[in-house]
């Protein structure tokens with residue numbers, strides 16, 4: 001499947017041309033390919049459900065913190081399954097997002113940002129754990145999406161690139177294309193990127209644009225093996241509702257505390273009960289220091305209240321249900337260095 005990239009062919013149109021010319025091709029359904037005599041749309045929906053040669057495969061999304069991996073996954077899946085934040089290092093779990101189009105099921109594995117910051121904590125259990133996760137995720141995928149910011153490549157990107165297994169199809173996804181004004185600026189950068197690694201494809205895109213992510217699926221599709229789907233057609237993630245609830249609260253926590261709170265803070269779900277269309281959820285925000293607890297609670301409990309309200313509203317929207325959310329804050333100093341505790345919080 002490897003073929004050389006011609007930079008001339010691969011460069012995107014200039015920013016001002018993008019809206020008009022960046023129309024995605026529809027995901028093709030092989031059951032409707034040209035070599036059949038089937039009419040293009042016979043209105044028979046059941047015909048699309050039976051796939052003689054289903055394709056399914058694992059796709060890893062890797063890249064340094066903050067390049068937009070979670071944003072990309074969320075747009076691909078069309079629902080929030082991975083938290084996004086301006087704060088680096090917010091993705092810590094291995095999250096699987098699933099989407100099925102035509103005869104193909106795309107199973108996305110969102111890996112944590114490779115730990116290149118916080119070097120004073122470089123030997124902590126948390127960091128060791130994250131790097132192991134990256135390596136193990138890459139060991140069993142069919143395609144790797146190496147995400148960078150278009151036009152940029154720094155030492156943090158280089159460290160992630162060095163982890164990529166040789167011989168595995170790797171697509172260079174140049175994200176945040178909306179920030180690039182002139183395509184000519186990308187040309188020398190792309191040539192340098194090709195010299196760094198034998199990328200099989202170059203996909204410039206804006207992760208927040210659905211049409212761009214559909215185009216990405218079309219490019220990924222030929223790399224996935226012919227095999228039965230792993231999940232149901234309508235599955236979005238293999239993560240539990242409980243896990244998604246923790247992720248959502250964590251997202252609100254980081255969004256509403258800005259740079260004040262260290263990335264080691266986390267959320268644990270203590271209770272998750274379903275009563276018809278009602279969910280009773282109790283969660284604890286775990287921080288490392290008393291001062292961090294004060295940051296989370298805010299003046300007169302104002303900030304904690306807001307985290308709770310925003311998380312509740314989004315949980316209700318996500319689950320189409322009513323939610324009672326209780327939020328607590330606890331200090332457990334040094335938890336990021338304690339391997340056993342990490343396991344109890346699910347960082348395996």
Ligand SMILES: Nc1nc2c(ncn2[C@@H]2O[C@H](COP(=O)(O)OP(=O)(O)OP(=O)(O)O)[C@@H](O)[C@H]2O)c(=O)[nH]1
Pocket residue numbers: 063064065066067068069070071072083084085086087088089090091092112113175176177178179205206207208
């Ligand atoms: N302008 C622009 N911003 C983007 C794009 N994609 C992501 N972002 C922003 O970049 C920031 C980081 O995005 P994330 O999706 O959280 O990045 P990540 O790579 O998952 O980060 P970690 O969890 O730290 O590994 C957020 O503020 C996003 O809104 C894009 O295509 N264009």
